[in-house]
Amino acid sequence: MKSLLLISGSASATSSNTKLLRMMADTFADSYRMEVMDGLWELPLYTHERELAGIPDVVKNLREKVKRADAVLISTPEYLHNIPAVLKNALEWMTTSGELSEKPVLAITLTPRAPRGENAMRSLLQSLVASKARVLAELPIHLDELAIGDERGKAMDDDHRSLLQEAIALL
Ligand SMILES: Cc1cc2nc3c(=O)[nH]c(=O)nc-3n(C[C@H](O)[C@H](O)[C@H](O)COP(=O)(O)O)c2cc1C
Secondary structure (H helix, E strand, O other): OOEEEEEEOOOOOOOHHHHHHHHHHHHOOOOOEEEEEOOHHHOOOOOHHHHHHOOOHHHHHHHHHHHHOOEEEEEEOOEOOEOOHHHHHHHHHOOOOOOOOOOEEEEEEEEOOOOOOHHHHHHHHHHHHHOOOEEEEEEEEEHHHOOOOOOOOOOOOHHHHHHHHHHHHOO
């Protein structure tokens, strides 16, 4: 069974992106080993000097999880026409260590409604290309088309289930 790491790019503890990833982990639990990772705000801000001074445990944990995963899914909101700083920061911490190099990635944006999210997707793809990741699919999703329940494990509608299933199968 393939192991997939599902990273939420949001800076919110009540994030809809994190809810989507939890829903995916429940929906596809029989076919993939899926681990959801949020809380990117726990990572210290990347600086060259901090990296030289010794890698913090939270960063080691992120690097290890990405390294071990067969593929990575990143689902992100858009902040100021970009990806959230917490996500960019996480990607910066993996620049020199290279965990994303050659890693199959599914890039997802989850934003309120079309065409929102286009800038975040562009920005995410640029960072992933610079990280030498293998971006195998990109999927813009909008909240007004998706029912995201508060409770973990609420069933996903059939259209989104097939869309996500097809995208994950590419990884
Ligand atoms: C600091 C900040 C900046 C934002 N900037 C944008 C933006 O540029 N474009 C956009 O579509 N939404 C923007 N939003 C709205 C978020 O994308 C939207 O609330 C999203 O659904 C949050 O996702 P989450 O629940 O996973 O955190 C911004 C939100 C915040 C907090």
